[in-house]
Amino acid sequence: MNIGHDIQMEHAFNTFLNAKSIGDHFRCFHNVTLGQKNGKTPTIGNNVVVSCGASILGDCIIGDNVIIGAGCVVVKSVPANSTIIGNPAVIVKKEGIKTYELL
DSSP, X not given: OEEOSSOEETTOTTOEEOOSEEOTTOEEOTTOEEEOBTTBOOXXXXXXXEOTTOXXXXXXXXXXXXXXXXXXXXXXXXXXXXXXXXXXXXXXXXXXXXXXXXX
């Protein structure tokens, strides 16, 4: 696994990181899983924040400047400059524009 510079793991208990690569300025919180699905692991871009309890599984690519919300389950690639939430994950902001109105 290749790991970039300036990796921050806040309260990193119960955190499992198994990825092809993790870019620069990665930040994650507790109970995060980057793991296998069908024997393949994710690729994480630069400036990515993964919130508490989130899981990123399988052969997906997380683009640069992505925020992944708490408890989010990601099994598909996420474009750069996005914010995602939920299980299954949905994009709620892309390129700074809301794509989904929360109630």
